[in-house]
Amino acid sequence: MAIVTPDLTAAAVALLALTIVSLAGLRGWRDWIQLKREEMNSGHAALAHDPGVPHAGSRIEIADLKERLRKLEAIAAGVDL
Structure with missing residues (x-):
């Protein structure tokens, strides 16, 4: 008969928790990708931005x-900012 130690129990619970969190994250990722696909197919993503x-x-x-360019021009001119 096998004896289950507290360390083995804790490891099993941690593995189960990691599996549940991973599966929930994967489901969320797939749903988000599907949402973006639907937005692209319906044209809402294209209509959201007026060219x-x-x-x-x-x-x-x-x-x-422009601000970076102004600073670089000042440096090139020798002006101390």
């Missing part, structure tokens, strides 16, 4: 690039 109006993130990136 005539820049996206807020791209405006921020452009402003950031």
Whole structure:
């Protein structure tokens, strides 16, 4: 007859918990991918961004690039910021 030790029990519980968390994460990932596929197929992703109006993130990136360019020009000119 096998004797189950507390260490073996703890390891089994930890493995079971890891399995449950992994399966839940995998299910969430698959559902998220399916949601993105449905958005792409329905056209909502394409309609969310009007090509005539820049996206807020791209405006921020452009402003950031302009600021970096200004700093690099100042460095090249020898001006101490």
